[in-house]
Amino acid sequence: MQPRSYPATTAASRWSHYIKEKKVGEGTYAVVYSGWAIPTPAQKLEHELATDDTGERDEVARDKKILTGVALVCEPDGRRKIAIKKFKIGEYKDGMDKSAIREVKVLQELKHPNVIELIDVFSYKTNLNAVLEFLDCDLEVIIKNKNVAFSAADIKSWMLMTLRGVRHCHANFILHRDLKPNNLLLSKDGELKLGDFGMARDYGDPHRKMTSMVVTRWYRSPELLLGAVRYGYAVDMWAVGCIFAELMLRVPFMPGDSDIGQLQTIFRALGTPTEADWPGMKYLPDYHAFEQFPRNPLRNLFTAASPDALALMESMLLYDPLKRPTAHDALNHFYFRNQPRPTPPAKLPRDVDKAGSKAKEAAGVDPEMHARGKRGNDEDGIDDAHAVRRKLF
Amino acid sequence: MVDPTAEASPQPLPEPYEQCSQYRHWKHSAAELQHLRQKVNLKAAARVRKAVAEQQELTRIPAPEPVCITWDEQLQYCQYYEERIRAYCRKLQFDRFVEATALAYFKRFYLRNTVMEYDPKLYLMTCLFIATKVESAHISLATFLENIHKSPSPDMMIELEFSLSKGIRYEYMVHHPFWPLHGFLLDVQNYISSTHPRPAHEHLFQKLQRCYSRAEQFASNATLTDLTFTHMPSQIGLGCLLAAARERDFEKELEQYLASRFHAKLDELVKLRIALDAVADAVVAQSTKPPIAKEAAAAVFKKLQGCLNPEFDPESPL
Ligand SMILES: Nc1ncnc2c1ncn2[C@@H]1O[C@H](COP(=O)(O)OP(=O)(O)OP(=O)(O)O)[C@@H](O)[C@H]1O
Ligand SMILES: [Mg+2]
Numbered sequence: 001m002q003p004r005s006y007p008a009t010t011a012a013s014r015w016s017h018y019i020k021e022k023k024v025g026e027g028t029y030a031v032v033y034s035g036w037a038i039p040t041p042a043q044k045l046e047h048e049l050a051t052d053d054t055g056e057r058d059e060v061a062r063d064k065k066i067l068t069g070v071a072l073v074c075e076p077d078g079r080r081k082i083a084i085k086k087f088k089i090g091e092y093k094d095g096m097d098k099s100a101i102r103e104v105k106v107l108q109e110l111k112h113p114n115v116i117e118l119i120d121v122f123s124y125k126t127n128l129n130a131v132l133e134f135l136d137c138d139l140e141v142i143i144k145n146k147n148v149a150f151s152a153a154d155i156k157s158w159m160l161m162t163l164r165g166v167r168h169c170h171a172n173f174i175l176h177r178d179l180k181p182n183n184l185l186l187s188k189d190g191e192l193k194l195g196d197f198g199m200a201r202d203y204g205d206p207h208r209k210m211t212s213m214v215v216t217r218w219y220r221s222p223e224l225l226l227g228a229v230r231y232g233y234a235v236d237m238w239a240v241g242c243i244f245a246e247l248m249l250r251v252p253f254m255p256g257d258s259d260i261g262q263l264q265t266i267f268r269a270l271g272t273p274t275e276a277d278w279p280g281m282k283y284l285p286d287y288h289a290f291e292q293f294p295r296n297p298l299r300n301l302f303t304a305a306s307p308d309a310l311a312l313m314e315s316m317l318l319y320d321p322l323k324r325p326t327a328h329d330a331l332n333h334f335y336f337r338n339q340p341r342p343t344p345p346a347k348l349p350r351d352v353d354k355a356g357s358k359a360k361e362a363a364g365v366d367p368e369m370h371a372r373g374k375r376g377n378d379e380d381g382i383d384d385a386h387a388v389r390r391k392l393f
Numbered sequence: 394m395v396d397p398t399a400e401a402s403p404q405p406l407p408e409p410y411e412q413c414s415q416y417r418h419w420k421h422s423a424a425e426l427q428h429l430r431q432k433v434n435l436k437a438a439a440r441v442r443k444a445v446a447e448q449q450e451l452t453r454i455p456a457p458e459p460v461c462i463t464w465d466e467q468l469q470y471c472q473y474y475e476e477r478i479r480a481y482c483r484k485l486q487f488d489r490f491v492e493a494t495a496l497a498y499f500k501r502f503y504l505r506n507t508v509m510e511y512d513p514k515l516y517l518m519t520c521l522f523i524a525t526k527v528e529s530a531h532i533s534l535a536t537f538l539e540n541i542h543k544s545p546s547p548d549m550m551i552e553l554e555f556s557l558s559k560g561i562r563y564e565y566m567v568h569h570p571f572w573p574l575h576g577f578l579l580d581v582q583n584y585i586s587s588t589h590p591r592p593a594h595e596h597l598f599q600k601l602q603r604c605y606s607r608a609e610q611f612a613s614n615a616t617l618t619d620l621t622f623t624h625m626p627s628q629i630g631l632g633c634l635l636a637a638a639r640e641r642d643f644e645k646e647l648e649q650y651l652a653s654r655f656h657a658k659l660d661e662l663v664k665l666r667i668a669l670d671a672v673a674d675a676v677v678a679q680s681t682k683p684p685i686a687k688e689a690a691a692a693v694f695k696k697l698q699g700c701l702n703p704e705f706d707p708e709s710p711l
Contacts, residue, residue, distance in 0.1 A: 009559060009562060009563065010418075010562055053424075053425065053428045054421070054425050054428045054429035054432060055420075055421045055422065055425035055429070059417060059418055062411065062416065062417040062418075063417055065407050065411060066407050066411060066412050066417070093533075093534060093535070093547065094531075094533055094534045095522065095534050095547075095550055095551045095554050096523070096526070096551065096554045096555065096558070098526050098531060101523070101526055101527060101565060102527075104563055104565065105527060105564075105565035105566050106566075108414050108563065108564050108565070108566060109412065109413050109414060109566050110412075111407075111412045121562075121563035122559075123555045123558065123559060126551055126552065126555060128555075128558075128563075171409065172409065172412075201529065202566075
């Protein structure tokens with residue numbers, strides 16, 4: 001029998017230990033449990049710091065400061081609802097799982113209202129556990145709930161929060177590389193937060209090659225599909241463009257049925273790119289002659305969209321990665337200044353009657369899993385056993 | 394640029410550097426560092442004495458009262474093994490990022506733990522192995538262990554990874570002076586282009602380049618010092634450039650650059666000067682310092698055999 005209570009790791013932390021309650025979800029990489037963080041009695045903390053001359057008092061103050069603007073929802077007795085993400089043991093022969101380390105590494109540094117908060121990390125035996133804020137809903141669930149209607153203001157609000165989170169990652173030189181509605185988590189008060197950083201990495205060094213086997217297929221950008229090994233923030237922006245479209249359509253915009261078919265699906269939707277659209281396309285590793293599809297004005301498909309929304313979406317779905325806006329540019333787009341004002345998070349649609357979760361369950365396995373494809377390995381671009389494990393079914 | 398869509402927030406948002414774990418949890422003044430090392434050492438010594446006494450009670454084999462090593466003996470001993478980390482990096486052809494990250498993990502771990510309880514020979518390889526994963530230069534555990542002298546078993550290596558990770562608080566991101574230094578190189582180049590007549594550029598650029606190469610060596614030396622704890626990577630980068638400029642007859646130009654870049658904030662410039670001088674002195678001192686002699690390390694090793702904590706020994710009855 002495993003213990004249900006685990007001591008906190010960080011000495012300066014406000015939490016004394018964590019209690020695990022029940023399993024709430026399972027992904028490829030991890031099993032997720034709900035639980036509680038139990039606070040350290042204030043007097044105890046004060047007592048420990050009273051005689052300290054090693055700088056711990058400053059540490060506590062610095063930790064406090066970064067949580068400015070991040071709302072802490074606690075119970076009256078000071079407990080806080082948490083999720084404990086227990087990473088599955090990956091390729092055991094190579095020790096600690098690399099993507100688990102990667103997710104922990106990135107989340108330790110990213111503190112922002114629109115990024116999931118990592119509260120602590122602990123290990124039990126040879127299992128790594130991340131203590132996360134509890135977020136029991138995601139955007140995919142809401143999109144699937146056909147009982148709720150979205151207004152243009154709701155969509156703007158979700159886009160705003162998504163882009164702020166993305167801008168924060170990029171400002172810290174971190175690419176998320178797996179943006180999709182399922183990884184945009186929603187808090188009780190409607191705040192949207194980027195989650196699941198298992199594919200994230202820092203892109204400080206432009207000379208290091210990266211794998212193109214990232215991002216769930218439907219949200220994967222054309223440069224990745226053409227095998228680019230040097231890419232940047234624009235891959236995340238493409239995914240945000242796809243999410244934007246999906247919020248308006250209520251179904252995935254470009255659901256390719258295979259990795260090869262994905263490019264075709266994109267070309268059919270947006271027209272086959274010309275040399276002028278995307279100079280340099282020809283030099284990508286997997287480039288070949290493509291079937292020519294005409295360009296259809298997006299207006300025909302997105303009949304209800306306002307011109308400013310369409311303009312922003314189109315810019316994020318430009319073929320040439322260099323022409324796509326940065327998250328910062330996108331936030332300065334007139335779409336966000338024009339009417340309607342974005343809906344305040346607390347007033348955004350909820351998963352009424354849990355119809356969205358039910359729709360997801362009814363589909364049997366997570367329907368997005370079909371779109372997942374395999375994931376690659378950064379060092380050499382060759383799939384490792386881990387990537388194969390990721391491939392599923 | 395101000396985000397036009399931002400709601401008025403009551404408190405200003407923290408600066409980017411204030412968010413990184415390196416600043417929040419691994420930044421200490423020189424005095425704090427010393428206090429912390431003393432405190433950690435005294436606590437561990439007390440544990441050792443207690444455990445040795447308990448073991449004696451159990452086994453009824455008399456043992457002498459342990460003479461524990463001091464915090465500065467540990468510091469020397471660890472410095473000896475830091476050289477080994479560098480040697481392995483050369484042998485396995487890891488880049489400077491893997492090396493600097495492994496060194497930072499090692500320093501962080503032994504800031505809060507002692508060699509009486511955790512064997513640096515084992516932890517140095519663990520630091521290296523995790524650093525390869527974090528810096529995207531991963532090699533398989535089997536290949537890694539083949540190349541390591543007296544390597545532990547794979548199972549033990551996994552336990553060590555968890556133990557090390559806990560010791561560094563699962564904070565794997567380490568910022569090094571290399572990128573900031575490169576940033577300053579570009580900025581000084583721009584400064585020269587915009588302030589000097591074109592015919593002078595070629596000559597000045599050459600001088601700057603020589604200065605930069607030297608600064609890179611200094612930056613690499615800085616990863617062996619306490620600067621990792623006491624200064625921010627950008628200060629270390631610029632301090633290295635200053636130290637190199639003094640050696641390579643570029644000081645006048647660099648001073649002009651500093652004055653022009655920071656003249657608007659005079660009190661900041663003063664603070665910056667103090668920090669930069671401290672960095673420059675430390676990296677110059679480090680580059681002339683002889684490595685820790687094998688004999689000195691051997692002496693600590695010998696003393697250590699009498700004060701290892703039996704609780705950490707799998708063979709002990711405890
Ligand atoms: N912070 C959280 N709060 C509540 N539930 C969560 C939280 N994080 C994850 N979950 C639940 O656990 C499930 C799996 O989590 P997650 O997606 O992070 O794991 P993963 O192994 O990386 O999955 P994937 O296969 O989707 O990449 C989610 O679908 C969700 O139901
Ligand atoms: Mg997921």
